[in-house]
Amino acid sequence: MARARRHRARVPRERLRNRLIGLGGPGTPFRRDQVAVDAINFQSLRNYNAGLTVDYDFGPVTLTSVTAYWNGDLRSRGDIDGGFGNAFAPPFGPGFIPFSAQSQDDVPNLDQFTQELRIASTLGGRINYQGGFFYFNEKLRVQSLDFNNPTDPLPSAIATQRQGSEAFGFFGSANYRFPFGLTLRGGLRYNNDTRNFVAARPVDTRPGFLGFGGPVPDQRANVGSDIVTWDVSLTQKINDDINFYARVARGYRAPSIQGRLTFGRTLSVARNERTLSYEGGFKTSFFNNKLRFNINGFYFSTDDLQLTAVGGTSNFTTLLNARNVEGSGFEAELEATPAPRFFVTASVSLNNTRINDPNLFVAGCAAACTVLNPQRPGSPGIYNINGNALPQAPKWIANWTARYSVPFRGGEVYGLTDWAYRSRIQFFLYDSVEFSSNYQLEGGARVGYRVGKWDFAAFARNITDMVAATGGIDFNNLTGFVNEPRIVGFEVGFKY
Numbered sequence: 296m297a298r299a300r301r302h303r304a305r306v307p308r309e310r311l312r313n314r315l316i317g318l319g320g321p322g323t324p325f326r327r328d329q330v331a332v333d334a335i336n337f338q339s340l341r342n343y344n345a346g347l348t349v350d351y352d353f354g355p356v357t358l359t360s361v362t363a364y365w366n367g368d369l370r371s372r373g374d375i376d377g378g379f380g381n382a383f384a385p386p387f388g389p390g391f392i393p394f395s396a397q398s399q400d401d402v403p404n405l406d407q408f409t410q411e412l413r414i415a416s417t418l419g420g421r422i423n424y425q426g427g428f429f430y431f432n433e434k435l436r437v438q439s440l441d442f443n444n445p446t447d448p449l450p451s452a453i454a455t456q457r458q459g460s461e462a463f464g465f466f467g468s469a470n471y472r473f474p475f476g477l478t479l480r481g482g483l484r485y486n487n488d489t490r491n492f493v494a495a496r497p498v499d500t501r502p503g504f505l506g507f508g509g510p511v512p513d514q515r516a517n518v519g520s521d522i523v524t525w526d527v528s529l530t531q532k533i534n535d536d537i538n539f540y541a542r543v544a545r546g547y548r549a550p551s552i553q554g555r556l557t558f559g560r561t562l563s564v565a566r567n568e569r570t571l572s573y574e575g576g577f578k579t580s581f582f583n584n585k586l587r588f589n590i591n592g593f594y595f596s597t598d599d600l601q602l603t604a605v606g607g608t609s610n611f612t613t614l615l616n617a618r619n620v621e622g623s624g625f626e627a628e629l630e631a632t633p634a635p636r637f638f639v640t641a642s643v644s645l646n647n648t649r650i651n652d653p654n655l656f657v658a659g660c661a662a663a664c665t666v667l668n669p670q671r672p673g674s675p676g677i678y679n680i681n682g683n684a685l686p687q688a689p690k691w692i693a694n695w696t697a698r699y700s701v702p703f704r705g706g707e708v709y710g711l712t713d714w715a716y717r718s719r720i721q722f723f724l725y726d727s728v729e730f731s732s733n734y735q736l737e738g739g740a741r742v743g744y745r746v747g748k749w750d751f752a753a754f755a756r757n758i759t760d761m762v763a764a765t766g767g768i769d770f771n772n773l774t775g776f777v778n779e780p781r782i783v784g785f786e787v788g789f790k791y
Contacts, residue, residue: 313728313729313731313732313733313764315762315764315775315777316389316390317329317389318330318331318388318389319388319389320388320389320390321390323389325762327762327777327780331377331378331379331388331389332374332379333374333378333379333380333395333445333446334372334373334374334395334397334442334445334446335372335374335397335445335446336372336373336374337370337371337372338369338370338371338372338373339369339370339371340367340368340369341367341368341369342365342366342367342368343365343366343367344363344364344365344366345363345364346361346362346363346364347360347361347362347363348360348361348362352417354417355416355417355418356414356415356416356417357414357415357417358412358413358414359411359412359413359414359415359427360410360411360412360413361409361410361411361413362409362410362411363407363408363409363410364406364407364408365405365406365407365408366404366405366406366407367402367405368401368402368403368404368405369400369401369402369405370399370401371399371400371401372397372398372399372440373397373398373399374396374397374445375396375397375398375768375770375774376392376394376395376396376397376770376771376772376774377389377390377392377768377770377772377773377774377775378390378392378772378774379392379445380392380395381393381394381395382394390662390772390773391662391663391772392771392772393771394771395443395444395445396441396770396771397441397442397445397447398439398440398441398442398557399439399440399441399442399450400437400438400439400440400555401437401438401439401440402435402436402437402438403436403438404434404435404436405433405434405435405436406433406434406435407431407432407433408431408432408433409429409430409431409432410429410430411427411428411429411430412427412428413425413426413427414426414427421471421472421473422469422470422471422472423469423470424467424468424469424470425467425468425469426465426466426467426468427465427466427467428463428464428465428466429462429463429464429466430462430463431460431461431462431463432460432461433458433459433460433461434458434459435456435457435458435459435460436455436456436457436458437455437456437458437555438453438454438455438456439453439454439455439456439555439556439557440452440453440454440557441557441558452496452508452557452558453496453497453499453557454494454495454496454511454554454555454556454557455494455495455496455497456492456493456494456554456555456556457492457493457494458490458491458492458493458552459490459491460488460489460490460491461488461489461490462486462487462488462489462549463487464484464485464486464487465484465485466482466483466484466485467482467483467484468480468481468482468483469481469482476531476532476533477529477530477531477532478529478530478531479527479528479529480526480527480528480529480530481525481526481527481528482525482526482527483523483524483525484523484524484525485521485522485523486520486521486522486523486524486547486549487519487520487521488519488520488521488549488550488567489517489518489519490517490518490519490549490550490551490552491515491516491517492515492516492517492518492552492554492562493513493514493515494511494513494514494554494555494556494562495510495511495512495513495514495556496508496509496510496511496556496557496560497510498510508558508560511556511560514554514556514560514561514562515562516552516554516562516564518549518550518551518552518564519550520549520550520567522547522567522569523545524544524545524546524547525544525545526542526543526544526545527542527543527544528540528541528542528543528544529541529542536579536580536581537577537578537579538577538578538579539575539576539577540575540576540577540578540591541573541574541575541576542572542573542574542575543571543572543573543574544570544571544572545569545570545571546569546570546571546572547567547568547569547570548567548568548570548601549567550564550565550566550567551564551565551601551614552564552565552614553565553603553612553613553614555611555612558611559611563612563613563614563615564614565599565601565602565614565615565616566599566601566616567599568597568598568599568600568601568616569597569598569599570595570596570597570598571595571596571597572593572594572595572596573593573594573595574591574592574593574594575591575592575593576589576590576591576592576626577589577590577591585631585632585633586629586630586631586632587628587629587630587631588627588628588629588630589626589627589628590625590626590627590628591625591626592623592624592625593622593623593624593625593626594621594622594623595621595622595623596619596620596621597619597620597621597622598618598619599616599617599618600616600617600619600620600650601614601615601616602614602615602616602617602650602724603615604657604658604723604724605723605769606660606661606723606768606769606770607657607658607659607660607661607676607769615655615657615724617650617651617652617655618651618652618654618655619650619651619652620648620649620650620651620685621647621648621649621651622646622647622648622649622685623647624644624645624646624647625644625645626642626643626644627642627643627644628640628641628642629641629642636699636700636701636707637697637698637699638697638698638699639695639696639697639698640694640695640696641693641694641695641696642693642694642695643691643692643693644691644692644693645690645691646688646689646690646691646692647684647690648684648685648688649682649683649684650680650681650682650683650684650685650724651681651682652680652681653679653681654681655679655680655681656671656674656677656678656679656680657677657678657680657723657724657725658676658677658678659676659677659678659725659727660723660725660727660729660730660769660773661769661770661771662769662770662771662772662773663773664727664728664729664730664773665727665728665729666678666725666726666727667725667726667727667728668680668683668725668726678725680724680725680726683721683724683725683726684721684726686720686721686722686723686724687720687721687722687766688720689717689718689719689720690718690719691716691717691718692715692716692717692718693715693716693717694713694714694715694716695713695714696711696712696713696714697711697712698710698711698712703744704746705746705747706744706745706746706747707744707745707746708742708743708744709741709742709743709744709745710740710741710742711740711741711742712738712739712740712741713738713739714736714737714738714739715735715736715737715738716734716735716736717734717735718734719731719732719733719734720732722764722766722767722769722775723767723769729767729773730767730769730773730775731764732763732764732765734763735761735763735765735778736759736761737756737757737759737761737778738757738758738759739754739755739756739757739758740754740755740758741753741754741755742754743786748789748790748791749787749788749789750786750787750788750789750790751785751786751787751788752785752786752788753783753784753785753786754783754784754785754786755781755782755783755784756779756781756782756783757778757779757780757781757782758781759781760780760781761778762777762778762780763777763778764776764777765777765778
C-alpha cells in the first residue's frame with residue numbers, strides 16, 4: 296500500500312544551521328570550559344544489592360534458583376534554564392531566558408525484589424529444554440521539586456508519586472538438533488503485569504505560601520495486562536565455515552504511568568506495546584579464524600509504542616502511544632588478522648525507524664526554534680510527528696579498531712586505536728534544526744606495555760577534540776549538552 300508523502304516545513308536555507316554558541320550569545324564562539332550556571336547543582340546516589348544463586352543437580356535436570364534484592368535512594372538538583380539571570384533581572388544569557396528554572400527530583404526509596412526458579416535438561420543429545428517461573432516486585436517513591444530562584448533553599452512546588460509494580464511469568468523453551476546440522480528452537484512465555492500509581496501536590500504548610508498552582512489531591516491510576524509472547528529460531532550449518540540463522544519473535548512491554556505533577560494536574564497512561572520482529576543472517580569464519588565476517592538484516596513492527604514527550608511550554612512530561620512504529624536495517628561485522636600480531640575490526644549498521652501515526656501531535660520547543668514538522672491547523676506550537684524517526688536513533692553507526700603488538704622482554708608493547716561514528720540524531724519526538732546533532736566522530740588511542748598481570752599504558756580519548764551536541768533540555772531556552780572533551784592520561788592495570 297502506498298504511503299502518503301511526508302511534508303516538512305519549508306525553512307530558509309540560512310536558518311538550517313545548527314551551531315553551538317558561546318556565553319556572549321549568537322556569533323560568539325563556543326568553549327567547553329565556559330558554562331553559565333547560577334543555581335545549586337548536586338547529585339547523590341546510594342544503592343545496595345544482594346543476590347543468591349543456587350543450583351541443584353538432579354541428574355537429568357538441574358534446578359536453579361536466582362534471588363535478588365536491590366535498594367537505593369537518589370537526590371538530584373540542577374539548573375535547567377541553560378544560563379544565568381532572567382529577562383526580569385538583566386543581564387542574562389546566553390540567549391533569551393524568560394525566567395530562571397531549577398528543578399530537583401528525589402527518589403527517597405526504591406525497593407526491588409526478583410525471584411526466578413528454572414529447571415533445565417542436562418543430558419545433551421538432540422533435545423534440550425528449560426522452563427520456569429519469574430516474579431518481580433517493586434516499590435518506588437519519587438518527589439519532584441521546583442524553585443522560584445536559583446539558590447532558594449525551599450521549593451515553590453512539590454509533587455509526590457508512589458508506585459507499586461508486580462509482575463510474574465511462566466516460560467519454557469526447547470530445541471532440537473537434526474542430523475543434517477539444523478537446530479530448531481521455540482520458546483513461549485506468559486506475562487502478567489500490574490501497576491498502581493498515586494500522585495499529588497500536597498498542601499504547603501508554610502505560612503502564607505500557596506505553592507505553584509496550588510495543591511492537587513491524590514490522582515490515581517491502575518494498569519495491568521497479561522499477554523503471551525513467543526519466539527521461533529533456526530540455525531543451519533552450511534559447512535565448517537558458514538552458519539545461517541533466522542528468528543521471528545513476539546515481544547511485549549507492560550503499560551506505564553507518568554504523573555510528575557510539579558506543573559501539571561493530571562496523569563498520563565500508556566497502553567502496553569507489542570512487537571513482532573524478524574531477523575536473519577550469516578556467521579562466517581575463514582582461514583583458521585583469521586577472518587570472521589557476520590551480517591544480518593532485521594525488521595520490526597511495534598503497535599502502541601510507548602513514547603515520552605518532554606519539556607515544551609508547560610515543561611510537563613507526557614506518555615504517548617504511537618499507533619505503529621517500524622524499524623529495519625542491517626548489521627555487518629568484520630574481524631581480521633592480516634599479519635601476525637596485527638588485529639583489526641570494523642562494523643557498520645543501518646537503522647531506519649519511522650513513526651506511523653497521522654493523528655499523533657506533540658508540542659514543539661518552548662524557546663524559539665525551527666521545527667521541521669508540519670503544524671496542526673489552528674493549533675500554534677503543536678506539530679504532527681507522523682513519519683519522524685525515533686529520537687536519539689541515528690540512521691548510520693560505524694566502529695573500527697586496529698591493534699598491533701611486538702614481543703618485548705617477556706611481555707608485549709602494543710598500540711591500539713578505536714573510532715566510532717554516528718549520523719544525525721534528533722533529541723525529541725519533534726524534529727527541529729536546533730535540537731539535533733548532525734554527526735559525531737570520536738577516536739581514541741592507547742600505547743602500552745603488558746607483562747604478566749601488569750599493564751602500563753598512555754591513552755587519549757576523543758583525540759581530535761571534536762565537539763558534538765548529544766542532548767538538550769526543552770524548556771525556556773535552547774539548552775544543550777555536549778560530548779566529553781579530549782582526555783589524555785596514563786593508566787596502570789593489574790589482573791588477578
